[in-house]
Amino acid sequence: MNACDLAIIGAGPAGMAAATEAANAGLSVILLDEQPAPGGQIYRAIETVPEERRKLLGSDYGKGLSIAQAFRASNATYIPEATVWNINPDLSIDYSLNGGSSQVSTRHLLIATGAVERPTPMPGWTLPGVTTAGALQILLKAHGGVGDDVVLVGSGPLLYLLAQQMIEAGSPPKAIIETIDRSRYLKAARYLPRALSALSYLRKGMAMMRQIRRAGVPRYTGARDIRIEGTQRAEAVRFSVHGKSHRIEATSVALHQGVVPNQQATRLLGCDHVWSESQRCFIPKLDAFFESSVENVFVAGDGAGIAGAYSAEIRGRIVALRVAQKLGDDKGTQIRALQKRLSRDEAIRPFLETLYAPSDEVMVPHDDVLVCRCEEVTAGAIREAVDLGAPGPNQIKSFLRSGMGPCQGRMCGLAVSSIIAERRKEDPQSIGYYRLRPPLKPLLLSELAQLEREPTRDEPL
Amino acid sequence: MASLGNRTADLLIIGGGIHGCSAALHAAMRGLEVVVFEKDTVARHASGVNAGGVRKLGRHVAEIPLSLHSMSIWRRIADLLDDDCGFQPSPQIKVAETAGELETLRGRVAELNGLGYTHEQILDRQTMRTYLPAVAEHCVGAVASLDDGFAQPYQTTFAFQRKAQQMGVRVLEHTPVERVSRSGKDWTVHAAGQEFIGRFILNCAGAWGGEIARQIGDHAPIRAYAPMMIVTERLRPFCTAVVGAAGRPLSFKQMPNGTVVIGGGRPGVPEPANNRTHMQMSELRHSAQTAMDIFPVMRGAQIIRSWAGIEGLMPDGIPVIGPAAHAPGAFHAFGFSAHGFQLGPGVGDIMAELIATGSTQAPIKPFSIERFPQDPTRAQKELS
Numbered sequence: 149m150n151a152c153d154l155a156i157i158g159a160g161p162a163g164m165a166a167a168t169e170a171a172n173a174g175l176s177v178i179l180l181d182e183q184p185a186p187g188g189q190i191y192r193a194i195e196t197v198p199e200e201r202r203k204l205l206g207s208d209y210g211k212g213l214s215i216a217q218a219f220r221a222s223n224a225t226y227i228p229e230a231t232v233w234n235i236n237p238d239l240s241i242d243y244s245l246n247g248g249s250s251q252v253s254t255r256h257l258l259i260a261t262g263a264v265e266r267p268t269p270m271p272g273w274t275l276p277g278v279t280t281a282g283a284l285q286i287l288l289k290a291h292g293g294v295g296d297d298v299v300l301v302g303s304g305p306l307l308y309l310l311a312q313q314m315i316e317a318g319s320p321p322k323a324i325i326e327t328i329d330r331s332r333y334l335k336a337a338r339y340l341p342r343a344l345s346a347l348s349y350l351r352k353g354m355a356m357m358r359q360i361r362r363a364g365v366p367r368y369t370g371a372r373d374i375r376i377e378g379t380q381r382a383e384a385v386r387f388s389v390h391g392k393s394h395r396i397e398a399t400s401v402a403l404h405q406g407v408v409p410n411q412q413a414t415r416l417l418g419c420d421h422v423w424s425e426s427q428r429c430f431i432p433k434l435d436a437f438f439e440s441s442v443e444n445v446f447v448a449g450d451g452a453g454i455a456g457a458y459s460a461e462i463r464g465r466i467v468a469l470r471v472a473q474k475l476g477d478d479k480g481t482q483i484r485a486l487q488k489r490l491s492r493d494e495a496i497r498p499f500l501e502t503l504y505a506p507s508d509e510v511m512v513p514h515d516d517v518l519v520c521r522c523e524e525v526t527a528g529a530i531r532e533a534v535d536l537g538a539p540g541p542n543q544i545k546s547f548l549r550s551g552m553g554p555c556q557g558r559m560c561g562l563a564v565s566s567i568i569a570e571r572r573k574e575d576p577q578s579i580g581y582y583r584l585r586p587p588l589k590p591l592l593l594s595e596l597a598q599l600e601r602e603p604t605r606d607e608p609l
Numbered sequence: 610m611a612s613l614g615n616r617t618a619d620l621l622i623i624g625g626g627i628h629g630c631s632a633a634l635h636a637a638m639r640g641l642e643v644v645v646f647e648k649d650t651v652a653r654h655a656s657g658v659n660a661g662g663v664r665k666l667g668r669h670v671a672e673i674p675l676s677l678h679s680m681s682i683w684r685r686i687a688d689l690l691d692d693d694c695g696f697q698p699s700p701q702i703k704v705a706e707t708a709g710e711l712e713t714l715r716g717r718v719a720e721l722n723g724l725g726y727t728h729e730q731i732l733d734r735q736t737m738r739t740y741l742p743a744v745a746e747h748c749v750g751a752v753a754s755l756d757d758g759f760a761q762p763y764q765t766t767f768a769f770q771r772k773a774q775q776m777g778v779r780v781l782e783h784t785p786v787e788r789v790s791r792s793g794k795d796w797t798v799h800a801a802g803q804e805f806i807g808r809f810i811l812n813c814a815g816a817w818g819g820e821i822a823r824q825i826g827d828h829a830p831i832r833a834y835a836p837m838m839i840v841t842e843r844l845r846p847f848c849t850a851v852v853g854a855a856g857r858p859l860s861f862k863q864m865p866n867g868t869v870v871i872g873g874g875r876p877g878v879p880e881p882a883n884n885r886t887h888m889q890m891s892e893l894r895h896s897a898q899t900a901m902d903i904f905p906v907m908r909g910a911q912i913i914r915s916w917a918g919i920e921g922l923m924p925d926g927i928p929v930i931g932p933a934a935h936a937p938g939a940f941h942a943f944g945f946s947a948h949g950f951q952l953g954p955g956v957g958d959i960m961a962e963l964i965a966t967g968s969t970q971a972p973i974k975p976f977s978i979e980r981f982p983q984d985p986t987r988a989q990k991e992l993s
Contacts, residue, residue: 546761590842591912593900
């Protein structure tokens with residue numbers, strides 16, 4: 149099988165920009181994406197969204213169109229609706245398409261699978277009617293509307309953006325319940341001078357706040373002991389602020405505590421990861437060109453650490469140029485210019501990360517909270533296993549089956565590592581994370597059985 | 610790094626798998642002071658990730674007495690370890706897909722009966738279907754061991770570890786053994802920059818057992834091997850037995866929660882030097898095909914995860930159990946060739962008896978390391 153120069157997984161801003169840049173530099177490029185059209189989560193449906201809805205979603209969203217158009221115009225091979233389920237150590241990639249399995253082989257790999265919303269284990273989070281803010285936003289992007297009985301709960305800029313979009317769509321949220329308190333503003337303030345070099349973000353944030361205020365959406369800050377009540381489905385959110393108890397009725401609750409890198413593919417490949425205390429998640433260990441500890445494997449976009457859509461795009465371009473350089477084309481000047489733009493764009497991050505750090509209540513939930521939804525494992529059960537002597541996430545998984553369900557550990561992974569770290573009074577870095585194994589997404593047994601391939605490695609025996 | 614403290618003991622065990630932890634517990638029950646050295650964490654490799662079969666069925670004839678002895682411990686495992694280990698009694702059944710395969714199975718049962726073993730029996734087509742209503746039409750019959758079972762591998766090994774620790778055994782995790790040497794009548798284990806001294810040493814190092822054997826002065830032609838397994842999403846209950854196939858590799862069982870675990874002989878790529886394995890999906894597809902052929906209900910099932918552990922494989926497919934060839938006070942229990950889990954409780958007990966009393970009634974001679982060519986002069990040289 150002939151290997152392409154660069155294979156990219158994910159058609160968000162990083163993947164599209166990298167594919168375009170690399171193809172324009174003369175590299176053979178294949179981009180595999182799970183969605184039917186380019187855009188990723190941030191620019192979902194960007195090519196087909198009606199004009200009116202595009203306006204409603206804001207000017208930042210609109211920027212995706214030119215990236216997608218440039219990608220479409222490039223020579224990169226685009227394979228949509230392809231679910232990557234395995235990446236072999238030789239960088240051959242197994243993916244599902246139209247119910248069958250195929251394989252591509254590559255010399256360099258860019259993992260641009262972006263971020264996932266941080267799971268938010270709290271009492272009642274598994275009730276019907278409770279979603280993530282991201283899921284609600286997908287509804288908005290794809291269909292233009294949400295219900296009119298929605299409460300937003302958590303922390304982070306996405307909550308404000310979503311609120312603003314809901315206001316524009318004519319169905320403002322009933323309330324925003326924030327887990328951050330005023331002391332965070334003080335802590336974050338010392339990063340403001342640096343953040344000023346990314347002033348546009350601050351301006352946008354303030355405009356969103358103004359609009360939320362004008363629309364009369366009540367905001368509660370410093371919410372504690374949040375509990376979603378309901379028997380068959382969500383009925384209300386109960387919480388306290390400074391010791392005073394509140395209860396807001398709602399049949400729809402959207403939870404959000406920021407986003408974290410999607411680490412499934414980098415873990416599968418055995419890339420080194422480091423715990424980021426400021427982002428409170430694991431981030432693949434990368435060099436200045438976004439190459440991981442596994443040679444020729446790159447990560448760009450939010451998968452390389454959360455930095456937003458514009459940074460994702462720049463990172464994607466840096467990777468493309470770096471691969472071209474590795475193949476003998478001098479791109480040093482262009483790369484340095486992009487690195488400079490990147491560092492300007494990232495200047496806002498320390499401020500945002502300090503202000504909107506996830507609440508401890510979801511990082512290390514109370515004993516009675518379900519952490520692994522698939523196998524119904526509580527935080528308390530994990531603590532008990534730690535007390536018995538289970539040393540890490542993989543032993544907890546073997547012992548309690550957490551992470552062994554259909555979500556493949558995506559929901560409980562970070563919480564399990566955090567709970568063990570808290571209980572053992574160690575750093576999450578030393579506790580580590582689940583070992584990941586193929587398939588990356590659930591795969592039909594019949595599809596595996598049909599896999600036709602010459603062995604790519606020497607027979608072991 | 611584990612805390613070290615007292616660095617003398619009666620017995621130094623290398624390897625914190627099920628055999629190391631079981632031997633440690635049984636030795637402690639006999640009053641020995643024991644230290645277990647584990648380079649990673651307990652049950653990190655084969656012991657924590659195997660198929661969990663508690664199987665007398667299909668054993669090598671030499672292994673049957675050990676397997677029967679082990680089974681007697683499995684039946685009271687909850688009393689022994691204060692943990693049920695997820696042990697579920699259930700039939701183990703190996704189905705024949707052709708008349709020829711069934712004939713071979715009949716021959717096997719006749720041979721066992723001739724030796725006085727009656728735990729395996731032939732199931733005709735109809736009887737097989739009462740145990741396996743979902744089995745494919747083309748299957749013609751089976752051999753079964755009806756009072757076998759399965760257990761949770763990590764839970765079991767972890768329970769042995771905990772019980773051993775309660776009995777005073779020191780389990781030093783993240784403590785790779787750098788070197789083993791003789792000092793007079795005693796043995797020294799060099800680990801974590803320290804020297805531990807014991808009267809006896811037991812090599813339970815699994816796939817890494819060959820290197821430990823070499824340092825003891827013995828030769829064992831072991832290879833690392835990485836059997837792969839698959840687990841599916843939850844399915845409606847359709848099978849309560851553990852199922853194999855007579856003509857091709859398969860280990861198949863539906864867990865109490867509905868998920869199906871499929872394994873059986875298809876190897877991934879082991880990297881014992883860095884403790885990793887790589888899956889070979891191109892090989893694993895055969896296991897998927899076999900499972901669907903024998904249980905058509907599996908065609909629509911989704912795989913959630915695959916994995917592989919690192920095992921030690923001997924050329925004749927049976928383990929090394931017993932005293933070292935040339936070095937008094939040293940013992941081996943390794944190289945279980947991907948079927949050591951069921952033997953763990955029993956072999957641990959036998960090793961403890963052998964070490965504590967100097968002898969055992971268990972017929973372990975076929976497992977002697979001396980069945981492989983040894984070089985006595987090399988042993989002398991390396992230990993001098």
